Amino acid sequence: MPVANRGAITACVILAVIMQALDTTIANVALPYIQGSVSASADQINWVLTSYIVAAAIMTPPSGWLSARFGRKRVLLVAIAGFVAASVLCGLAQSLVQIVAFRLLQGFFGASLVPLSQAILLDIYTPEERGSAMALFGVSVMVGPVLGPVLGGWLTDNLSWRWVFYINVPLGLLAFLGVSAFVQETRVEQGAKLDWTGFGALSLTIASLQLMLDRGEQLGWFGSGEILIEAVVAASAFYIFLVHTFTAERSFVNPRLFLDRNFALGMVFIFVVGITYLASLALMTPYLQTLMGYPVVTAGIVMGPRGMGTMVCMFIVGRLIGKVDTRLLLATGLLLTAWAMYDMTAWTPDVSQWRIIVTGFVQGAGLGFLFVPLTTVTFSTLPAQQRGEGTGLYNLSRNIGSAVGISAVTALISENTQINHAELVSHITPFNRLLQQPEMQAYSPLTLPGRAALDELVTNQATIIAYLDDFKLLMILSLASIPLLLLLRRPRQAAAVDHSIAVE
Numbered sequence: 291m292p293v294a295n296r297g298a299i300t301a302c303v304i305l306a307v308i309m310q311a312l313d314t315t316i317a318n319v320a321l322p323y324i325q326g327s328v329s330a331s332a333d334q335i336n337w338v339l340t341s342y343i344v345a346a347a348i349m350t351p352p353s354g355w356l357s358a359r360f361g362r363k364r365v366l367l368v369a370i371a372g373f374v375a376a377s378v379l380c381g382l383a384q385s386l387v388q389i390v391a392f393r394l395l396q397g398f399f400g401a402s403l404v405p406l407s408q409a410i411l412l413d414i415y416t417p418e419e420r421g422s423a424m425a426l427f428g429v430s431v432m433v434g435p436v437l438g439p440v441l442g443g444w445l446t447d448n449l450s451w452r453w454v455f456y457i458n459v460p461l462g463l464l465a466f467l468g469v470s471a472f473v474q475e476t477r478v479e480q481g482a483k484l485d486w487t488g489f490g491a492l493s494l495t496i497a498s499l500q501l502m503l504d505r506g507e508q509l510g511w512f513g514s515g516e517i518l519i520e521a522v523v524a525a526s527a528f529y530i531f532l533v534h535t536f537t538a539e540r541s542f543v544n545p546r547l548f549l550d551r552n553f554a555l556g557m558v559f560i561f562v563v564g565i566t567y568l569a570s571l572a573l574m575t576p577y578l579q580t581l582m583g584y585p586v587v588t589a590g591i592v593m594g595p596r597g598m599g600t601m602v603c604m605f606i607v608g609r610l611i612g613k614v615d616t617r618l619l620l621a622t623g624l625l626l627t628a629w630a631m632y633d634m635t636a637w638t639p640d641v642s643q644w645r646i647i648v649t650g651f652v653q654g655a656g657l658g659f660l661f662v663p664l665t666t667v668t669f670s671t672l673p674a675q676q677r678g679e680g681t682g683l684y685n686l687s688r689n690i691g692s693a694v695g696i697s698a699v700t701a702l703i704s705e706n707t708q709i710n711h712a713e714l715v716s717h718i719t720p721f722n723r724l725l726q727q728p729e730m731q732a733y734s735p736l737t738l739p740g741r742a743a744l745d746e747l748v749t750n751q752a753t754i755i756a757y758l759d760d761f762k763l764l765m766i767l768s769l770a771s772i773p774l775l776l777l778l779r780r781p782r783q784a785a786a787v788d789h790s791i792a793v794e
Contacts, residue, residue: 295472296414296415298468298471298472299410299414299468299472299473300411300414300426301468302464302465302467302468302469302472302473303366303407303410303411303465303468303469303473304407304426304427304430305461305464305465305468306366306370306403306407306462306465306469307403307404307407307427307430308430308461309370309373309403309458309461309462309465310373310400310403310404311404311430311438312437312438312441312457312458312461313342313377313396313400313438313458314438314568315438315439315442315571315597316437316438316439316441316442316445316454316457317338317339317442317454317455318339318438318439318442318571318572318574318575318593319439319442319443319446319575319579319586319589319590319593320442320443320445320446320451320454320586321335321336321338321339321575321576322335322575322576322579322580322586323446323451323586324338324389324451327451328383328384328385328386328388328389329385329386330386331508332576332700332703332704333504333507333508333700333701333703333704334386334508335386336504336572336696336697336700337386337390337504338389338390338393339568339572339696340500340504340693340696340697341390341391341393341394341397342393342394342396342397342400343397343568343689343692343693343696344394344397344496344497344500344689344690344693345393345394345395345396345397345398345401346397346398346400346401346689347397347401347496347685347686347689347690347693348397348398348401348492348493348496348497349397349398349401349402350401350402350405350682350685350686350689351489351542351682351683351686352484352489353365353401353402353405353406353682354405354682355483355484356402357402357406357409357476358478358479359478359479359480359484360478361475361476361477361478362406362409362410362473362475362476363469363473363474363475363476364475365402365406366402366403366406366407366410366469366473367466367469367470368399369399369400369401369402369403369406370399370403370462370465370466370469371399371462371466372395372398372399373396373399373400373403373458373462374458374459374462374463374466375395376392376393376395376396376398376399377396377455377456377458377459377462378455378456378459379392379395380392380393380396380452380455381452381453381455381456382452405681405682407427408427410473411427429601437594437597438597439589439590439591439593439594439596439597440590440591440593440594441454441457441590442454442586442590443585443586443587443588443589443590443591444587444590445457446586446587447585447586447587483540484542485534485538485540485541485542487530487534487538487542488531488534488535488538488541488542488543489542491527491528491530491531491534492527492531492542492543494523494524494527495524495527495528495531496690498520498521498523498524498527499520499524499694500693500694500697501520502517502520502521502524503693503694503697503698503701504697505517505520506701507700507701507704507705531543543679543683544676544679546676547672547676547679547680547683550671550672551671551777551778551779552667552668552669552670552671552672552778552779553668553669553671553672553680555668555774555777555778556664556665556667556668556669556684557668557683557684557687558687558771558774559620559660559664559668559771559774560664560668560684560687560688560691561687561688561690561691562691562767562768562771563657563660563661563664563688563691564687564688564689564690564691564692564694564695565691565692565694565695565698565764565767566627566631566695566764566767566768567657567692568692568695568696569692569695569696569698569699569760569764570631570634570653570761570764571593571596572695572696572699572700573699573703573757573760573761574593574650575589575593577637577757578592578593578646581639581750581753581754581757582639582641583639588643592643592646592647592650593650595647595650595651595654596650596651596653596654597654598651598654599650599651599652599653599654599655599656599657599658600654600655600657600658600661601654601658602655602658603654603655603656603657603658603659604658604661604662606658607619607658607659607661607662607663608662611662611663611666615780616663616666616667616778616780617667617775617776617778617780619659619663620659620660620663620664620667620775620778621772621775622656622659623656623657623658623659623660623663623664624656624660624768624769624771624772624775625656625768625772626652626653626655626656626659627653627656627657627660627768628656628765628768628769629652629656630649630650630652630653630656631653631761631762631764631765631768632765633645633649633652634649634758634761635758635761635762635765636758637757637758637761638754639754665684667778668680668684669681669684671779699760699763699764702756702759702760702763703753703756703757703760706752706755706756706759706760707749707752707753707756708752710751710752710753710755710756711748711749711752714748714751714752715748718744718748
């Protein structure tokens, strides 16, 4: 039976998805400006990214329960309103504590936007039309990586970094009005229950682990009492979660899901994808703006083709599913990602813009070869009744991978910069013949200005080497994942491709 106002419903829920998708990347290019505004250090400013991801990771699995218990339309309206309000608060933030807290709020409210919008589209289209609807949905999710860096750079340069958050107000207002006017409420299930013990233990595990990773480098890791407490809390909460999961009659996570080999391996692969993609984005922003001196608009433009590569290859791969072995497509994606990281290990601040664009496009293409086939093979052998729960865990794994990856590479940058600085300084003495050359007098270690200039130069070189080491680590991680492909079972038939599952 045709649904009234189907076009309007599609437009407003797609708008909500675009608003959420933009926020995954739009803030990246503005980070150096936010850092200066709130007086944060280089490792602290990445909390702006990880706080949002962690909050979204925690709140994505309960989205189905919230929808069943309170009604899909009502939950979606609250999510849109809360997301917009949190965005305004982010724009008004005057300190690091404030913006991190408000980004947490953004993540909590934004987590429901994608799965609920997807569910609405699945309801209003017939089974024959759902393929096209999900393709449109997948494109809307990918708008964020494509337009986010470019739009974020333009807003930051022409207005202020605060506008990367204020831009959500008109988008959210239109989405809210559209959902209010056109979307029908679903039946409320008063008896719907959530396993609060499992949910609470898992949430505490994720939050404690992320705090430990974010603050570890700054506090000296396990030499700090705070880090020890966070590690103990994370380990204890995870233990409670595991015990509860395997003993409760109806637990938050169904352990039988992991008996499916493809699903278990898919969770590992999407975790790696989360690390390599968003961690590399977190590295690119300070590399381009701080080390290479790129204006924020230029940085956004050269990062944009990365998302374009993903979008193009998602459509190409969608046509190859079922015709080419899925494991071959995944291997291609991992190899393209590894090649892009390998190329980045040879970068210097003098690297050309064209090379940055091409390498970014290749990395994005690798992601395009991973998203759709990985979703297909992960859920191809999972029983239909378990796919809803599996989707929540799948996206949880990706979000945790992203947050852990960003924290890990940021901590390594800080630590390796100090190590590299010490190694480089060990070769600098007043008797070094290079420093005795006339053109090197400005860097003479015998004068105070010379020592200051020399220290700045060495720190800059040490930082560049630290970035290259991180790129190498991400390359090794991508290559190390390839042998696991041999453990995947080939799907008996091509599963219906749902782009949105992979990129929620």
